[in-house]
Amino acid sequence: MKRCFxxxxxxxxxxxxxxxxxGQDSLSLSRWAPEKWQKPDFSCSLQGDALLSPSVSxxxxxxxxxxxxxxxxxxxxxxxxEMGVRLEELSRPLPGREEEKGWGIPMLYLxxxxxxxxxxxxxxxxxxxxxxxxxxxYEDRALGIDNSVRGAKLVTAPIPGLRLKTLYGQQRxxxxxxxxxxHAERGTLFGQDVELSSDGLLPAMESExxxxxxxxxxxxxxxxxxxxxxxxxxxxxxxxxxxRVSAMGLRSxxxxxxxxxxxxxxxxxxxxxxxxxxxxxxxQMLMLSSSYSQKGLSILLQCKRSENFxxxxxxxxxxxxxxxxxxxxxxxxxxxxLAAMYPYATQPLGEWAYQGEVRYTVPKxxxxxxxxxxxxxxxYSSVRALxxxxxxxxxxxxxxxxxxxxxxxxxxxxxxxxLYYSDLHFEMAKKISKEINMVLSYMYQIYxxxxxxGHAIRGKYVHSHIFVADAQYRFSSKMSLRSECQYLxxxxxxxxxxxxxxxxxxxxxxxxxxxxxYNVGTTKKHYYMFSGAYSYEGHRxxxxxGKTRAGINCSGGVCRxxxxxxxxxxxxxLQF
Amino acid sequence: MNIRKWLxxxxxxxxxxVASWAQxxxxxxxxxxxKTVHSSEIGNDGEPYIVTFFATWCKPCLRELKAIHxxxxxxxxxxxxxxxxxxxxxxxxAHRVKPLVDGMGWEYEVLLDTNxxxxxAMNIDNPPMLFLFDAEGKIVYSxxxxxxxxxxxxxxxxxxLKSAE
Numbered sequence: 001m002k003r004c005f006x007x008x009x010x011x012x013x014x015x016x017x018x019x020x021x022x023g024q025d026s027l028s029l030s031r032w033a034p035e036k037w038q039k040p041d042f043s044c045s046l047q048g049d050a051l052l053s054p055s056v057s058x059x060x061x062x063x064x065x066x067x068x069x070x071x072x073x074x075x076x077x078x079x080x081x082e083m084g085v086r087l088e089e090l091s092r093p094l095p096g097r098e099e100e101k102g103w104g105i106p107m108l109y110l111x112x113x114x115x116x117x118x119x120x121x122x123x124x125x126x127x128x129x130x131x132x133x134x135x136x137x138y139e140d141r142a143l144g145i146d147n148s149v150r151g152a153k154l155v156t157a158p159i160p161g162l163r164l165k166t167l168y169g170q171q172r173x174x175x176x177x178x179x180x181x182x183h184a185e186r187g188t189l190f191g192q193d194v195e196l197s198s199d200g201l202l203p204a205m206e207s208e209x210x211x212x213x214x215x216x217x218x219x220x221x222x223x224x225x226x227x228x229x230x231x232x233x234x235x236x237x238x239x240x241x242x243x244r245v246s247a248m249g250l251r252s253x254x255x256x257x258x259x260x261x262x263x264x265x266x267x268x269x270x271x272x273x274x275x276x277x278x279x280x281x282x283x284q285m286l287m288l289s290s291s292y293s294q295k296g297l298s299i300l301l302q303c304k305r306s307e308n309f310x311x312x313x314x315x316x317x318x319x320x321x322x323x324x325x326x327x328x329x330x331x332x333x334x335x336x337x338l339a340a341m342y343p344y345a346t347q348p349l350g351e352w353a354y355q356g357e358v359r360y361t362v363p364k365x366x367x368x369x370x371x372x373x374x375x376x377x378x379x380y381s382s383v384r385a386l387x388x389x390x391x392x393x394x395x396x397x398x399x400x401x402x403x404x405x406x407x408x409x410x411x412x413x414x415x416x417x418x419l420y421y422s423d424l425h426f427e428m429a430k431k432i433s434k435e436i437n438m439v440l441s442y443m444y445q446i447y448x449x450x451x452x453x454g455h456a457i458r459g460k461y462v463h464s465h466i467f468v469a470d471a472q473y474r475f476s477s478k479m480s481l482r483s484e485c486q487y488l489x490x491x492x493x494x495x496x497x498x499x500x501x502x503x504x505x506x507x508x509x510x511x512x513x514x515x516x517x518y519n520v521g522t523t524k525k526h527y528y529m530f531s532g533a534y535s536y537e538g539h540r541x542x543x544x545x546g547k548t549r550a551g552i553n554c555s556g557g558v559c560r561x562x563x564x565x566x567x568x569x570x571x572x573x574l575q576f
Numbered sequence: 577m578n579i580r581k582w583l584x585x586x587x588x589x590x591x592x593x594v595a596s597w598a599q600x601x602x603x604x605x606x607x608x609x610x611k612t613v614h615s616s617e618i619g620n621d622g623e624p625y626i627v628t629f630f631a632t633w634c635k636p637c638l639r640e641l642k643a644i645h646x647x648x649x650x651x652x653x654x655x656x657x658x659x660x661x662x663x664x665x666x667x668x669x670a671h672r673v674k675p676l677v678d679g680m681g682w683e684y685e686v687l688l689d690t691n692x693x694x695x696x697a698m699n700i701d702n703p704p705m706l707f708l709f710d711a712e713g714k715i716v717y718s719x720x721x722x723x724x725x726x727x728x729x730x731x732x733x734x735x736x737l738k739s740a741e
Contacts, residue, residue: 043699119602126696128691131666132667132691141701199610211609253610287668294678298675300671326666327667328666328669335635361680361681375680477728480724480725482724506723507725511721538705538718573701
């Protein structure tokens, strides 16, 4: 019934668009005029990471164990057709990424497009509806995420200002299926998105400087029954799991001049999965964002409330796989090593999050700004649990199956519980002279280690003061040296940390860097890294030796995610 | 066996067509006011243009954009070049881009690639990644990563391009 309504409304929109077009004069119909067939371009990219890790056998002999991830992507495209294939070789994945083991062709697609008016893709594809809160299929190789959908996707823009997206298929789960097949036991999904924007539909609004958009999405997931048992008063029961779960979303944005506002609401009907203790409560997410900016000054305020909004292709999926939607942490992404040591991860059962940021550029030739001006930034973020969380934790601790088949635990809309994460960050960047550039940063961070990691080393909350000094000195037009010194002070977890890094770059393509992360507090361990990188045109190669802790590392001129490892590293990216 | 067939097909395709990919793929992006911009609209009316990928959390990217900002006005006067800064920030972070760009006082054309579609289509691994396009829309120079002084090398390439016209 609902499917008929959906298809019916889609037809109505397309017919309406066709009639609208029919009434247009030849000038606007020229957007439908065919283009000349262009000669296809071929592109190829080879990218990989390898690690040679030393290990000692029982006889006391040291040998090097190789690990490697290799990705070979090839594309043939022109203005009408596009074909792409990706070959992945992960027979010996890097430490910590064992679930990605395998090799094969996980991506193969054919796309036919007609200008920017219609596009049909068959095979494996990626897509996002709105901000990704209801559906996001993407690839993040460094984190081992690839939830591409294998099926068909149609994107059309029948009239200016209207965009329709329809997709159907099954998500990827590493290498658990063959090249042309589906996996019989996993769910399939259907998605529909409509977006209206004023820049095509209401030109009068555009000329006044306003821009508005409205979007609506619908995503349905089908998954076969599976046996989930529970015991109540001595009797055994099997849950009647819904084989079809739907989610719908609405979003709107409005902007004029320096003001920008955005609101998104998504709702999911009962979706009992392992992560929510098989409860039948609905899920919802509301996000609001507003900002004002002008040259030299900007203010941003955002908030989000999510509840039971973990949308998966398979009920018992864990980790990062088979996620239909994507709710990234509602905090500022940190890239300085010590500031990124205790990163927040979105809690699947729900949270209330706020964040704000103020940026100001002190003008040149003022007392504070000096000769070249100064950039200032103040940012704050705070994430709290919903008020139902303590009750939920208590019930589940007593009996993990207590919530199976129930309506779950209700929480009030505005109620908030425990603090999960909070940070206050101040940063100052200044070019002191023609040769010297400096960035100073201070952050106060509260991290609920017990809730986020599931265990706490010394105290539930980790309160840290993090100081960062990042200075760059330019010796000549070809050579410069950048050094970072960071200090994290805390009484909990592993205590204080010290990080120092020196990076020497020689134009045009050489960079050598040496860094050490030292645990002053408890373990007294050194995590050092010595690396050299060379980049030429679009190619890049990095060779390093050292020991690392997991985290985002921004040195060598590029930001990379590095898992915890030791040994010799090779990282390359070649484009043809 | 299947894999070998595909690899051979790859090689054959390479032999059959021009082995250097030069143009911008077809992807829908958004600008900072929310308007949809198709990648085919990226251009500079018969002048060269620069396309660089960045993210609000990518420090080397911000250093690169800051460094070019200091000389951008001069470059525009001398060569008429235009710089497109494409952000790969996702979800709520995409709303951080306009405050960042305005707060820093940058005058670039900033576009949002929130699902990294253009980044993927151009085979980019990590930001920063910069491309210099000639007036016809063909890539003539690209550079991965940023080191202090990279902008001087970019400028030399830009001048080379202008003198070749």
